[in-house]
Amino acid sequence: MLVVGLTGGIGSGKTVVSDHFATRLGVPVIDTDLIARELVEPGQPALAEIATEFGAECLDDRGHLDRVRLREQVFVNQVGRRRLEAILHPRIRAVARQRIAALKAPYCLLVIPLLAETGMTELVDRVLVVDTPEAEQIRRVIARDQINETQARRILAAQASRAQRLALADEVLENFGDLAKLALPIADLHRHYLRLAAERLL
Ligand code: ATP
Numbered sequence: 389m390l391v392v393g394l395t396g397g398i399g400s401g402k403t404v405v406s407d408h409f410a411t412r413l414g415v416p417v418i419d420t421d422l423i424a425r426e427l428v429e430p431g432q433p434a435l436a437e438i439a440t441e442f443g444a445e446c447l448d449d450r451g452h453l454d455r456v457r458l459r460e461q462v463f464v465n466q467v468g469r470r471r472l473e474a475i476l477h478p479r480i481r482a483v484a485r486q487r488i489a490a491l492k493a494p495y496c497l498l499v500i501p502l503l504a505e506t507g508m509t510e511l512v513d514r515v516l517v518v519d520t521p522e523a524e525q526i527r528r529v530i531a532r533d534q535i536n537e538t539q540a541r542r543i544l545a546a547q548a549s550r551a552q553r554l555a556l557a558d559e560v561l562e563n564f565g566d567l568a569k570l571a572l573p574i575a576d577l578h579r580h581y582l583r584l585a586a587e588r589l590l
Contacts, residue, residue: 389488389491389493389494389495389496389585390494390495390496390513390514390581390584390585390588391488391495391496391498391511391512391513391514392495392496392497392498392512392513392514392515392516392581393497393498393499393500393503393508393509393511393512393514393515393516394406394497394498394499394500394516394518395499395500395501395502395503395504395515395516395517395518395553395556396501396517396518396519396520396553396563397520397522397525397544397547397548397550397553398501398525398529398543398544398547399520399524399525399526399528399529399532400518400519400520400525400563401518401520401563401570402499402501402518404563404567404570405518405561405563405570405574406419406497406499408570408571408574409497409574409578410497412571412574413574413575413578414493415493415495415496415497415578416491416493416496416497417496417497417499418484418487418488418496418497418498418499419499420480420484420498420499420500420501420508421499421501423480423483423484423487424476424480426483427476427479427480427483428453428476429452430450430451430452434475434476434479435447435453437475438453438458438472438475441471441472441475442458442461442462442468442471442472443461445457446458446461458472473506477506477508480508481508481511484498484511485511494581494582494585494586495581495582495584495585497516498511498512500512502547502548503515503553503556504547504548504552504553504556505547505548509556514558514559514581514584515556515557515558515559516557516558516559516560516561516577517553517554517556517557517559517560517561518561518563519550519553519554519557519560519561519562519563519564520562520563520564521550521564522544522550524564525540525544526540526541526544529543559577559580561573561574561577
């Protein structure tokens with residue numbers, strides 16, 4: 389199956405776009421962020437490894453991952469971040485591969501928000517970048533997440549830049565106009581991916 393990796397910065401519109409592919413065009417969507425969340429549910433081996441590595445204070449009193457505490461530990465230094473990635477990324481890759489293998493469709497979308505940061509490109513055949521100017525990303529996340537501009541800028545600064553993401557793109561979907569205007573370019577991309585998927589079978 390052709391695997392299209394869908395990425396984009398925070399607030400670029402990945403969810404809006406992947407929902408459109410899924411609900412209007414019937415394309416299967418696998419989201420690596422959701423896989424990551426499942427992997428750290430109570431009882432999962434990855435959660436036990438995180439608690440061993442970063443201390444039991446990363447868990448709340450019900451045994452769930454306390455993301456804020458973990459983030460404090462992990463983002464203070466590169467080493468912590470790498471240790472967390474070493475626990476999660478091989479598992480995310482394995483689950484994503486299993487789920488892709490279980491699908492029956494010409495192509496699927498694999499949503500990898502941090503594709504440019506994590507180098508998970510080996511999971512995908514194509515990279516589709518949802519592209520939005522930074523000023524627009526900031527406006528959207530302030531409106532959606534009720535954070536202030538400084539916080540929004542800090543999150544953007546911690547992510548790959550727009551140019552770094554675009555450098556990985558096979559296809560780019562511009563999402564900085566009216567939402568209703570996405571339908572046509574998405575339909576074009578759908579036809580393009582169906583054609584590529586059919587060519588692989590020849
Ligand atoms: P995150 O990385 O934070 O998960 P995302 O890339 O999945 O974000 P969305 O959640 O799809 O982004 O979009 C961010 C916000 O911007 C949402 O509230 C969405 O409704 C809005 N939005 C997305 N595209 C547009 C657009 N073209 N015009 C106006 N609002 C938009």
